[in-house]
Amino acid sequence: MRRIFPHPILSAMLILCWLLLVNDFRWGSLVFGVILAVLIPALIAPYWPSRSALRSPGKYVSYLFLVIWDIIVANIQVAKIVLFMPNSRLQPAWIVIPLEVRSPEAITVLAGTITLTPGTVSCDLSECGHSLLVHCLHAPDPDSVVTDIKSRYESRLKEIFA
Amino acid sequence: MDMFIEILVSAMLVIGGIFGFVGSYGLVKLPEPMTRLHAPTKAATLGVGGVLLASMIYFAWFGDHVSWHELLIALFIFLTAPLTGLMIAKANIHLQWTKDELPPTGTGTPWATQSDRPSIMDDGADLRLTSEGD
Numbered sequence A: 001m002r003r004i005f006p007h008p009i010l011s012a013m014l015i016l017c018w019l020l021l022v023n024d025f026r027w028g029s030l031v032f033g034v035i036l037a038v039l040i041p042a043l044i045a046p047y048w049p050s051r052s053a054l055r056s057p058g059k060y061v062s063y064l065f066l067v068i069w070d071i072i073v074a075n076i077q078v079a080k081i082v083l084f085m086p087n088s089r090l091q092p093a094w095i096v097i098p099l100e101v102r103s104p105e106a107i108t109v110l111a112g113t114i115t116l117t118p119g120t121v122s123c124d125l126s127e128c129g130h131s132l133l134v135h136c137l138h139a140p141d142p143d144s145v146v147t148d149i150k151s152r153y154e155s156r157l158k159e160i161f162a
Numbered sequence B: 001m002d003m004f005i006e007i008l009v010s011a012m013l014v015i016g017g018i019f020g021f022v023g024s025y026g027l028v029k030l031p032e033p034m035t036r037l038h039a040p041t042k043a044a045t046l047g048v049g050g051v052l053l054a055s056m057i058y059f060a061w062f063g064d065h066v067s068w069h070e071l072l073i074a075l076f077i078f079l080t081a082p083l084t085g086l087m088i089a090k091a092n093i094h095l096q097w098t099k100d101e102l103p104p105t106g107t108g109t110p111w112a113t114q115s116d117r118p119s120i121m122d123d124g125a126d127l128r129l130t131s132e133g134d
Helices: A008-022 A027-047 A057-084 A104-116 A142-160 B002-029 B038-062 B069-096 B125-131
Strands: A093-098 A120-125 A131-136
Touching (some): A057 A104, A057 A142, A093 A142, A104 A120, A104 A131
Antiparallel strands (some): A093 A131, A120 A131
16 A cells, blocks of 8 residues: 555545636546546655655644735735835844754745745755755844744644654 | 626626735836845736636536536646746846855755855755755
């Protein structure tokens, strides 16, 4: 079983995506989805050798909703900045986030989250992969952004990924 | 009920349109490349999200059956938007920023974009991620 499905969650997502693309449930498309779910992980296996460990899927779902809520709130804040704040009062800043998560999957999710929540864009990783360079659109207090991201997202990701 | 759904769909479209506008206006208004990068990420999340939600509600209520393609569009946008943002940021770091201008990493190694060593995407990268620099 482990050899056919090295990444069970990826395989499940592929089947789900295929069914959503078909936009209608048919047994034939389910069979083709299963074929894709075997073929694609086999093709990308050389690039993703390690077994990803998702410890608690329930927490991952609640993390998704947290991120969606944050995206909405932060969008409104950034819209205010773009529309009403003169450029001269804008205080863009580089911030450095020392990472505690180590697995590449967790770092990817964290970096993606930071970019998707408006006002911050993750720009680079240090060579050893232990700190993240983030650009802030308007950060009068850069340190609070760091603690915010660490406590809000990274601590949750540490629990989710083993 | 039809009326209520229509108002909801219109509201979603207007919200999506407003955030799309703010995103493109920010692209013009903000002063430098790195801050400009922030504007399109807005349009890509709430702007598109509002329109997709409107489309889903409309087809679920007035169409024959629920359309799931919007969920897929949202998924693919959420996967690709951070990657394009990262690539643009990295290109900008290559072109305009020197090692002294960026803050230090605090780990003893330089930022990956400005590194002289082979890319972290090469063989053994995962090992280096987990074993080095602690």
